[in-house]
Amino acid sequence: MAQEYRVLLEYADKINPESASDYIKVGGYKGLEKARSMNPKDLTEEVKKSGLRGRGGAGFNAGMKWSFVPQYPETKYVVCNLDEGEPGTYKDRIICQKNAQALLEGMAICGYAIGSNQGYIYCRGEYPFVVELLKNAIGNAKESGALGEFNIEVRMGAGAYVCGEETALIESIEGHRGEPRFKPPFPGVEGLWRMPTVVNNVETFACLPFILTKGAEWFAGIGAKSYPGTKVLTLTGDIENATYFEVPTDYLLRDVIYELGGGVKGGKKLKAVQVGGTSGAFIPPQNLDTPIDFDSMGAIGAALGSGAVFVMDETRDIVDIVNRIAKFFEHESCGQCTPCREGTFHCKEIMEKINNGRGSLKDIENLKVLTRVMVKASLCGLGQAAPIPITSTLTHFEYEYLRKLM
Amino acid sequence: MDIKLTIDGKEVVVPQGTMLIDACRQAGADIPTFCYDPDLKLAGSCRMCVVQPKGWRNLVASCVTPAQNGMVIETDSPDVIESRKVVLELMLSRHKLTCHTCEKDGECNLQDYCYRYGVTESRFDGKVHNLFKDDSNPFIERDYDKCIMCTRCVRACDEITGARAINIMDRGHHAKISTAFDGELVDSPCVFCGQCIMVCPVGALTSKIAAGKGKAAQNDKVLTTCTYCGTGCTLELNVKNDKIVGVTSNRDPELSPVNRGALCVKGRFGWDFVNSPERLTTPLIKENGEFREASWDEALGLAAEKIKGIKEQYGPDSLSMFSSARITNEENYLAQKLMRAAIGSNNVDHCARL
Incomplete structure (x- = not known):
């Protein structure tokens, strides 16, 4: 029978997440120690070899991402994306609440690999208690000396979903409107305050200590080959x-x-x-x-x-659910690019029309054209992904739409 | 280093770092744009300039995507055309369609591209937001029901003028251009230079002074130099039936080398005196308490004679010269020269020194 396999959460509720000494007792900060005994290049290679891919959603190879960071600028940043705004997602909060020190250790490992002494954790505005927890955890880790020279600051978001997009997140840390930047340049080359920056998700960082202590081969051997761990x-x-x-x-x-x-x-x-x-x-x-x-x-x-x-x-009304999702995206679009700014609005309008029994086949046709353009032409991932609930339900549950038409 | 790419079947060689839009234009492709402005920082947000790189999942905005060696680009694939059409329809769905009375009629990007792509109406029922801003200032009309949110005005205000009077307010579909706290321009750092009007690709920002006097597209354009100060900005007079009905600016650095299109409030809006009946058009000489018209020769001769007379009777230091910033440095040089060398006094001053 299929079972859970706990790595990041092995000591959940058994250790105090704020306490570095608790974490050290169960083998914590050994990964950072090992990382610091290695050449930064070899460390990046090791992470590459583990096959660790971003846990935030884009699935980009973490070691590869780090390898794009140029060596020469003195100032570089490690940024942790804890803007967990995706409805229904709370795994980053859980990781922080159960094993915050692993996140801090992971960030310090990344910092060593790219040559950065400054980390930022961008925490979702709806998680003020996690901000408290992290601040205590950072204070505790600094006091214990485990982080060494590496500093971590917590920054709080203000509730915008789009700030989970890495460049909008960077803009927000800088104090600007939360709007994505166009890429390239990617953050690895020009990120926070225009300096090379690695942005990874909480879960990605939290995997690193275990990859270092147990080895890249061990990690690469867990789960699916192309997306191990x-x-x-x-x-x-x-x-x-x-x-x-x-x-x-x-x-x-x-x-x-x-x-x-x-x-x-x-x-x-x-x-x-x-x-x-x-x-x-x-x-x-x-x-x-x-x-x-x-x-x-x-x-x-x-x-x-x-x-x-x-x-x-089986009793759920798909069209009604998608209508609510469309409202969500209409609310969360930053308003920068035309396909998303106007597209999310019209998706909501059309979905509402269909859901209220006032829609026609023409509306479904228009919805298909509109979502196709949003996916292809939007500036960032928000506009490109916002139509997916609509397109996927039009593919698999079209009958639910058709029975609501006029 | 040069890189080679293929655009619409044509091979193009461009220097590394060239954006796709320039490479495409070099290949002869006419790329439509709204937010792109070569004088401003890139935005990449209107998504009108999208092109299709072969083998890429999505379209890219050519204004912000650097050309890469070996790229194969299509600028008019069905996906590109569909995308541009939908972007236009989305803009139209919230645009106040009053082209017949719009000052921009005839030189409006939205109009031109809708014509080009045959977009007669939008498939998406929208509503105009009622964002018209009843702003009491005498210069700039702010009709945001025509705004397409390209943000060129915001960038021009920041990057050309440095006033930072306007920015984006609210988010998503409700985003709009506004001053701080959505107030009037007069309560903002706005200096009424009208650079926002210059860069607006549609009729959202227009001149109140020129309103109703003639659509810019139908006026004759005459280049001249502004006389308000010694900077020497190039003005583009809008002339209709031999009357000045407006001032716009020309951004061609060859034609407008000093200001490259940028003007101040006086140059852009302070021209209505030209047709005033109270304007002096000839020198006047006062005789027996009454002014009479005179020729330049006569007037200058009289002035020279009087100056000479004063100098002879009271000495050169009884005269002084007060010069003006409205003339050029060279003219100011000549003015002090006249005072020192011809009249023989050091009593020279200038309004800019006060």
């Missing part, structure tokens, strides 16, 4: 066990729902599951036997994203 998933919606789990990445979606999740609430049938947060695709029951790793999810037109698993039972 474990993944913390958060289950929400019509599911018996609406909680978090850490699983190897070759874990099947079916097992997430029926083994760990305990099945659909009340023994009802499953209608759809949305993986990766609100911008994720709706997956129909026939695709449940797919491993949750990045590429396997991509192959069925979905995305692992942040690892949120939102379960909908």
Whole structure:
């Protein structure tokens, strides 16, 4: 039977996440020690070799990302993306609340690899208690001497979803409007205050100590080959066990729902599951036997994203749910580029029309054209991903739309 | 280092670091733009200039994407055309379509591109936001119901003038251009230079002074030099039926080498005196308490004679010269020369010294 495999969360609730000494007792900061005994180049190679890919949603090879950082500028930054704004996602909060020191250690490891002594954690505005926790954890780690020269500052967001996009996050730390920058230049070359910056997700950083202590081969051997390691998933919606789990990445979606999740609430049938947060695709029951790793999810037109698993039972109204999602994106678009600024608004308008029984086939046609252009022409990931709930439900649940038309 | 790429089947060689838009234009492709302005920082946000690099998942905005060696670019693939059309439709859906009375009619990018792509109406029912700003200032009309959010005005205000009077307020579909706290321009750092009008690609920002006197596209344009100060900015007079009906500026560095299009409030808006009946058009000489018209020769001769007379009777230091910033450095030089060498006094001063 499929089981959880806890690496990041092995000592959850057994250690005080704020305490460096608690963490050190269970083997903490050994990874940083090992990293600092290595040549920074070899360290980056080691991380590359582990196959660790970004856990925030884009799935980019972490070591590869670091290798783009030029050596010559003296000032460089390590930024941790804790702007966990994707609805249904709370794994970064869990990692902080259970094992905050692993995040700090991971950031220091990255800092050593790229030659940076300054880290920032950008924390979602709705998590003030996590800010407190992290500040205490940083103070404690600095006091213990475990971080050495590496400093970490916590910055708080103000509630904008788009600030989870790395360049908007950087703009926000700099004190500007949370609007994504166009790329290139990528943050690795020109990021925070125009200096080379590595932005990684909480979970990505938290994997690093374990990769260093247990070895890149060990990590590369867990789960799916192309996206190795474990993944913390958060289950929400019509599911018996609406909680978090850490699983190897070759874990099947079916097992997430029926083994760990305990099945659909009340023994009802499953209608759809949305993986990766609100911008994720709706997956129909026939695709449940797919491993949750990045590429396997991509192959069925979905995305692992942040690892949120939102379960909908047979009684749920897909069009109504997508309508609510469209409202969310209309609210969260930053307003910079035309396809997203106007597109998210019109997606919401059309979805509302259909949901209220005033839509026609023409509206569905317009929705298809509009979402196609948003995906292809938007400036950042928000506008490119916002239409996915619409397009995926039009593919798998078109009948739900058709029965609501005039 | 030069790089080679293929655009619409044509091979193009450009220096490394060239943006795709310039490479495409070099290949003869006409790339439509709204937010792109070569005099301003890049925004990459209107998404009108998208092109299709072969093998890439998405379209790219050519204004912010550097050309890469070996790229194969299509500037008019079906995806590109569809995307541009939808962007235009999205803009139209919130645009107040009053082209018949719009000052920009005839030189409006939105109009031109809709014509080019055959976009007669939008498939997306929108509503005009009622963002018209009833701003009491006498110079700049702010009709944001025509605004397409290209942010060129914001960047021009910051980067050319340095006033930073306007920026973006609110987010998403509700984003709009505003001063701090959405007030009037007069309560902002605005200096009414009108650079925002100059860069606006549509009719959202227009001159109140020129309103209703003639659409810019239909006026004759005459280049001249501003007489308000010694800087010597190039003005572009808008002339209709031999009357000045407006001032715009020309950004061509060859034609407008001093100011490259930038003007101040006086140059751009202070021209309505030209047609005033109270304007002096000839020298006047006062005789027996009454002014009479005179020729320049007569007037200058009289002035010279009087100056000579004063100098003879009271000495050169009884005269002084007060010069003006409205004339050039060279003319100011000549003025002091006249005073020192011809009249023989050091009593020279200038308004800019006060």
